[in-house]
Amino acid sequence: MKGRWLKLYAWFAYGFLYLPILILMLLSFNASRTSSVWKGFTLDWYVKLLSNDLLWEAVRNSLVVAVSAAALSTVLGTMTALALNRNRIPGRMLVEGLLYLPLILPDIVLGVGALVLFTALGIKLGLGTILAAHVGTSISYVVMVLRARLADMDQNLEDAARDLGATPWQTIRYVTLPLLAPAILAGGLLAFTLSLDDFILSFFTAGPGATTLPLRIYGMVKTGLTPEVNALSTVLLLLTGLATYLYQRLTKNGDKA
Amino acid sequence: MQNRWGRALTALVLATTVLAGCSSGEKKSDIPAVTKDPKVDSAKLTKELNVFNWTEYLPESVITDFEELYGVKVNYDTYSSNEEMHAKLKAGGSGYDIVVPEIYMIKVLQREGLLEKLDKANIPNLANLDSQFKGLPHDPQNDYSIPYMWGTTSIVINTEKIKPEEVKTWADLWKPEFKDRLVMPDDARETIAIALRVDGQSINTTDKAALDKAKERLLALKPNVKAFNNDSPKDLLLGGEVWGGVVWSGEAALVIRESDKFQYVIPPEGVTLWIDNMAIPKGAPNKYTAEVFLNYLLTPEVSARLSEEYPYGNPNKGALKYIPETDKKNPAIFPAAESLKKAESLDDLGDEMNQIYDQIWTEIKG
Amino acid sequence: MTPGPATSRPSPWKGWAILAPGVLWLLALVAAPLVLMLLYSLASRLAAGSPWPEGFSGEHYIRLIDPLYFKIFVRSIFQASLAALFSLALGYPLAYYIARSPLAKRDRLLLLVIIPFWTNFLVRTYAWMVMLRAQGVVNSLLMATGLISEPLPLLYNEVAVQVGLVYTLMPLLILPLYANLEKMDQRLLDAASDLGATPSAAFWSVTWPLSRPGVLLGCMMVFISAFGMYLVPDLMGGARSIMVGNLIQNQFLQARNWPFGAAAALALTAIVLGLALLVQRWGRLDGQGVRR
Numbered sequence: 001m002k003g004r005w006l007k008l009y010a011w012f013a014y015g016f017l018y019l020p021i022l023i024l025m026l027l028s029f030n031a032s033r034t035s036s037v038w039k040g041f042t043l044d045w046y047v048k049l050l051s052n053d054l055l056w057e058a059v060r061n062s063l064v065v066a067v068s069a070a071a072l073s074t075v076l077g078t079m080t081a082l083a084l085n086r087n088r089i090p091g092r093m094l095v096e097g098l099l100y101l102p103l104i105l106p107d108i109v110l111g112v113g114a115l116v117l118f119t120a121l122g123i124k125l126g127l128g129t130i131l132a133a134h135v136g137t138s139i140s141y142v143v144m145v146l147r148a149r150l151a152d153m154d155q156n157l158e159d160a161a162r163d164l165g166a167t168p169w170q171t172i173r174y175v176t177l178p179l180l181a182p183a184i185l186a187g188g189l190l191a192f193t194l195s196l197d198d199f200i201l202s203f204f205t206a207g208p209g210a211t212t213l214p215l216r217i218y219g220m221v222k223t224g225l226t227p228e229v230n231a232l233s234t235v236l237l238l239l240t241g242l243a244t245y246l247y248q249r250l251t252k253n254g255d256k257a
Numbered sequence: 258m259q260n261r262w263g264r265a266l267t268a269l270v271l272a273t274t275v276l277a278g279c280s281s282g283e284k285k286s287d288i289p290a291v292t293k294d295p296k297v298d299s300a301k302l303t304k305e306l307n308v309f310n311w312t313e314y315l316p317e318s319v320i321t322d323f324e325e326l327y328g329v330k331v332n333y334d335t336y337s338s339n340e341e342m343h344a345k346l347k348a349g350g351s352g353y354d355i356v357v358p359e360i361y362m363i364k365v366l367q368r369e370g371l372l373e374k375l376d377k378a379n380i381p382n383l384a385n386l387d388s389q390f391k392g393l394p395h396d397p398q399n400d401y402s403i404p405y406m407w408g409t410t411s412i413v414i415n416t417e418k419i420k421p422e423e424v425k426t427w428a429d430l431w432k433p434e435f436k437d438r439l440v441m442p443d444d445a446r447e448t449i450a451i452a453l454r455v456d457g458q459s460i461n462t463t464d465k466a467a468l469d470k471a472k473e474r475l476l477a478l479k480p481n482v483k484a485f486n487n488d489s490p491k492d493l494l495l496g497g498e499v500w501g502g503v504v505w506s507g508e509a510a511l512v513i514r515e516s517d518k519f520q521y522v523i524p525p526e527g528v529t530l531w532i533d534n535m536a537i538p539k540g541a542p543n544k545y546t547a548e549v550f551l552n553y554l555l556t557p558e559v560s561a562r563l564s565e566e567y568p569y570g571n572p573n574k575g576a577l578k579y580i581p582e583t584d585k586k587n588p589a590i591f592p593a594a595e596s597l598k599k600a601e602s603l604d605d606l607g608d609e610m611n612q613i614y615d616q617i618w619t620e621i622k623g
Numbered sequence: 624m625t626p627g628p629a630t631s632r633p634s635p636w637k638g639w640a641i642l643a644p645g646v647l648w649l650l651a652l653v654a655a656p657l658v659l660m661l662l663y664s665l666a667s668r669l670a671a672g673s674p675w676p677e678g679f680s681g682e683h684y685i686r687l688i689d690p691l692y693f694k695i696f697v698r699s700i701f702q703a704s705l706a707a708l709f710s711l712a713l714g715y716p717l718a719y720y721i722a723r724s725p726l727a728k729r730d731r732l733l734l735l736v737i738i739p740f741w742t743n744f745l746v747r748t749y750a751w752m753v754m755l756r757a758q759g760v761v762n763s764l765l766m767a768t769g770l771i772s773e774p775l776p777l778l779y780n781e782v783a784v785q786v787g788l789v790y791t792l793m794p795l796l797i798l799p800l801y802a803n804l805e806k807m808d809q810r811l812l813d814a815a816s817d818l819g820a821t822p823s824a825a826f827w828s829v830t831w832p833l834s835r836p837g838v839l840l841g842c843m844m845v846f847i848s849a850f851g852m853y854l855v856p857d858l859m860g861g862a863r864s865i866m867v868g869n870l871i872q873n874q875f876l877q878a879r880n881w882p883f884g885a886a887a888a889l890a891l892t893a894i895v896l897g898l899a900l901l902v903q904r905w906g907r908l909d910g911q912g913v914r915r
């Protein structure tokens with residue numbers, strides 16, 4: 001009996017999570033500039049979206065930063081996770097503490113911190129500074145994903161490789177990395193979406209011509225709730241759904257000997 | 258999997274290029290287009306220009322036209338207050354080529370050595386400025402700044418919700434029936450000025466006691482304030498979130514254009530009269546291109562398009578012939594000289610005083 | 624992650640060689656900024672015409688205790704705590720439902736939580752603005768059904784901020800809580816019911832205590848995110864709902880008072896780190912504590 005109430009509640013909870021987003025998607029087809037009352041179906045806002053050059057520029061900026069951030073974070077994160085795994089590291093506690101900071105500190109502290117750093121060093125703000133800030137905060141997440149996978153990973157395979165005479169480097173290259181591949185991809189995808197979705201870090205470290213998509217959306221929302229934002233939101237929602245599905249597929253794959 | 262991605266991507270790219278040609282549905286302007294200025298030295302133009310301007314102050318079409326005429330990519334960022342722009346410039350390394358501060362902020366920037374001297378040989382259209390805006394005391398030779406647009410900051414009301422008789426003076430804003438119904442500028446100097454006016458003080462006072470009193474007054478006004486908004490108070494007004502408030506004259510004019518139930522009120526105690534100016538920050542990476550852009554903005558047809566979209570006062574005498582009669586009669590855009598008798602302009606009060614104003618403002622907003 | 628035999632392990636310096644790049648990046652972009660901010664917060668003001676601070680003064684920390692600013696911290700803690708509690712109340716049953724669902728369905732149910740969570744934060748905040756504003760969905764519906772004649776002022780106040788916080792942060796609690804609930808040993812519950820416990824008693828005496836680590840972690844993450852939040856109060860809050868995040872932004876990007884902004888940011892950091900330490904201690908004790 002409790003099961004039925006719980007199921008009903010689950011529906012309600014999912015409804016709470018999805019209703020505003022779905023309404024937003026619905027309104028993106030509404031032929032009315034300001035009202036939420038349905039005035040007819042239209043694709044105008046999507047057309048306007050496609051011809052909005054500033055928006056596409058922001059999309060391009062966001063993608064460039066996100067791909068670069070994902071690549072850098074993944075490389076650095078993988079190296080860090082491997083180094084911490086089953087090695088004697090003097091000063092391990094400090095490293096762990098350092099890795100812990102970006103996970104626990106609010107983004108705004110990391111954001112103003114980065115601004116202070118770049119300004120004090122006289123570094124010009126732009127896409128580069130946004131990228132640096134994104135990588136700095138994503139490494140910890142990649143490490144987290146990899147360590148979860150390393151913990152589950154069957155150590156015997158690595159030991160077997162070494163017993164068969166493989167050097168540590170060969171072990172890593174031919175055994176560990178292939179086994180970690182899904183987690184590395186998942187970590188990369190995580191870093192990618194974190195960068196794409198980031199607002200506050202970009203807010204403080206952006207310079208002229210370095211507007212990312214969230215910053216552009218913020219500007220659009222602040223200067224008038226145009227229905228173009230509804231259309232844009234719909235597109236982003238669908239893309240996110242796809243990325244999320246991909247991520248789950250990647251993290252699900254277990255050891256396949 | 259790769260194939261599907263590839264196809265989807267191709268489809269998206271095709272859709273973009275096809276539909277990009279479609280009209281975005283923007284209103285076509287009656288003002289004639291501008292052609293390329295033959296005197297511009299294309300060899301000296303750089304590939305990019307970084308412009309930092311107020312929100313809702315420069316139409317996108319003006320920017321894209323410039324980009325097409327001169328092959329320059331314009332990066333356009335916006336700010337909501339003089340202080341915000343100042344904060345970015347002070348931090349250094351901002352990389353902006355053009356900023357648009359109000360006169361008092363021009364004085365501050367000049368004092369701090371943050372402005373470049375303009376090469377007026379590249380800006381012959383300076384001659385188009387109306388004589389009223391030439392030889393202004395802060396920069397009589399236009400060595401550092403060029404007037405961009407001017408206006409007032411005053412009260413706008415939705416007459417369906419607030420009757421005109423109810424709001425005649427600044428003090429009326431404090432009426433308890435306006436609880437949670439007003440929008441105020443998110444601007445330290447402008448909003449503190451309102452309280453100072455109620456006390457009969459100058460908006461440039463340095464008297465600490467008067468300022469403390471103004472702070473108390475504003476804290477008492479807070480229950481009536483729904484939001485502090487510089488970016489787009491017109492949306493709050495048109496959307497019915499607020500019934501009235503204090504806004505820039507251009508915002509009021511836009512709101513009045515949309516619906517005649519709005520009215521711009523100029524109280525007898527006076528309003529703030531301001532002139533925003535174009536300037537080039539020190540160390541701007543694209544100075545020549547910036548000067549070409551300034552010259553472009555001073556052509557009558559371009560200037561007219563500025564005030565066509567954002568109806569502020571236009572200092573360009575060549576542009577006046579393009580401004581419609583309805584705008585010329587709109588008191589929000591061209592207020593009667595009578596109503597401006599007690600208008601005051603903001604002044605630079607020095608670093609220490611500015612910090613005190615900042616502090617008061619932080620305390621009010623908290 | 625047990626260390627292997629010392630003979631075949633690479634030297635610790637080799638480990639550090641691989642560790643170095645990542646650690647250096649973190650030092651540069653996380654640790655160094657914190658140190659710099661400390662320096663700024665203890666300065667009097669920014670030097671004229673330069674981004675470097677000058678002077679030495681504790682005035683900014685003293686100013687934080689002033690009731691006007693202290694009030695902002697209190698309000699933020701209040702909003703954040705409420706957000707954590709609401710997220711717990713709304714999210715726990717959902718996490719429990721997913722954890723108890725058949726294995727095949729679980730992935731899909733989880734995916735349905737992750738999708739809104741990974742959707743752009745701005746979009747989700749904006750969605751509620753569309754719902755709550757004067758011409759928004761809720762008001763339009765209420766007016767269409769004739770229940771009200773004037774739109775209700777639902778947006779630009781503290782309640783709107785709370786709604787925005789819970790909506791955007793709830794998945795942050797559901798996910799770690801689910802991870803915890805999923806690992807729970809079903810047999811304990813079976814044992815409880817075999818011993819005659821009602822489902823409700825079994826829940827409170829078995830499930831709830833065992834899920835405490837997940838609850839603590841989830842609540843902490845919601846609290847910290849809400850406490851330092853800038854976007855939700857900025858977009859959905861009004862003149863009287865600003866939180867610590869807005870104060871910090873204001874000091875850095877408008878008031879040009881970087882020392883004070885840095886002090887506020889570090890105060891925020893201290894509170895967050897303190898809370899994290901507390902939760903870790905508390906969680907550990909209970910993990911080894913007596914099961915009732």
